[in-house]
Amino acid sequence: MTSVRPPEPNELVPLDYFSPLDLASYFNKDGPLEVDLGCGDGRFTLEMAENYPERNFLAVERLLGRVRKVCRGAERRGLENVRVLRLESLYTLEWLLPEGSVDRLHLLCPDPWPKVKHHRRRLFQRPFLQAVQRVLKQKGELLFKTDHEEYFEWCEEHLGEFSGLERLSWEEDEFFYPKTDFQIQWEAEGKHLQGLRARRVV
Ligand SMILES: C[S@@+](CC[C@H](N)C(=O)[O-])C[C@H]1O[C@@H](n2cnc3c(N)ncnc32)[C@H](O)[C@@H]1O
Structure with missing residues (x-):
């Protein structure tokens, strides 16, 4: 007999993994939606959610230990605008997030998969x-950061070839944007991060 894991506090467990989520039913209040793909230990999501209580935050992460950490962090800080989804990022974008539902998507310090193979x-x-273009609202944004130079160039190239998103400038301190756990760790090792910001073309 298989046993079902009880959900963590603030964990979003879809009723159906094959239909778009009814997002309003998972959050207490309506508000702009921001999604953090591969949220890791969740420092970024939690600080954003604390700073923007009027916005809703969905953190997506495939590792259970990290999901638990973010869920408990949200509970400890009393954040009612955070939900955590244990799922693969691309699947989430392609199957679960409704079309035109997201204001900002964050992809921060993802695995660069450096080997050509x-x-x-x-x-x-x-x-x-x-998938990003599909889920973003009109003028919704994708924000991306990496420390890996070759991956950054790869992303610039792919973005340049894709007409559904237009690149925007992103000056440091242009808006509140807390550092992620990996960013803090990598900067302490002397690494430099680069960022890309793009907007859905209307
Ligand atoms: C290098 S860490 C960065 C974590 C966090 N964004 C940060 O900057 O601190 C990458 C995270 O993405 C998660 N991850 C990698 N591929 C994923 C995928 N396809 N779907 C969901 N999570 C993924 C990993 O488990 C890991 O927690």
Whole structure:
């Protein structure tokens, strides 16, 4: 007999993994939606949610230990605008997020898959960009950061070839944007991160 894991506090467990989520039923209040893909230990999502209580935040992460950490962090901080989904990022974009439902999508410090034979595993390529365009609202934004120079160039190239999103400038301190756990760790090691910001073309 298989046993079903009880959900964590603030965990979003879809009723149906094959239909778009009824997002309003999972959040207490209506508000702009921001999605953090591969949220890791969740520092970024939690700080954003604390700073923007009027917005809703969906953190997506495939590792259970990290999901638990973010859920408990949200509970400890009393954040009612955070939900955590344990699922694969591209599947979430392609199958669960309704069309035109997301204000901002964050992809921060994702695995760069540096070996050429692994490049096909990189998230940032055409199917991802098509899914991003589909779920973003008009003028919704994608924000991306990496410390990996070659992956950054790859992303710039893929973005440049995709007409559904237009690149925007992103000045440091242009708006509140807390550092992620990996960013803090990598910057302490002397690494430099680069960012890309793009908007859905209307
Ligand atoms: C390098 S960490 C970055 C975490 C966080 N964004 C940060 O900057 O601190 C990448 C995270 O993405 C998660 N991840 C990698 N591929 C994923 C996928 N396809 N779907 C969901 N999560 C994924 C990993 O488990 C890991 O927690």
